[in-house]
Amino acid sequence: MTAPQPLPPECRVPRIELDVTSELDLPRLPEVGAVLDRILSLHPGEVVIDLSECRHLDAAAIGLLLDVQRRLARRGGVLTLRDPHPRIRRILDTARPDQPRPVAEASPGPPSTSSDPADAGPTRPALGRAKVVTRP
Secondary structure: OOOOOOOOOOOOOOEEEEEEOOOEOHHHHHHHHHHHHHHHOOOOOEEEEEOOOOOOEOHHHHHHHHHHHHHHHHOOOEEEEEOOOHHHHHHHHHHOOOOOOOEEOOOOOOOOOOOOHHHOOOOOOOEEEEEEOOOO
């Protein structure tokens, strides 16, 4: 009989960014939902979803975003939506007015790439970025 293997330590990254580059609707949700499930398995402190290239989302997509927000909040994380189209912002504001969603207006610059060796190593925060390109 072998001893059970110890569980890996909880993986927690400070922030993961995701770009949505097309419409976010029911036919595309399985693909996007799978990516978000993998992202949430990393236990991020913040998930930033860039909606600047998304011009449409439907009720199913709103449900997915609210679910992601709820799952993050349970673990002490935050969902931030970046640059949503004004029409999408109005839809989100009316979807659940009792649940505020942080919205970032401008995209931050890329993470700094310092050549200082003191910046390397475990003290440097890990950042992740993913672009989801859905197939029509």
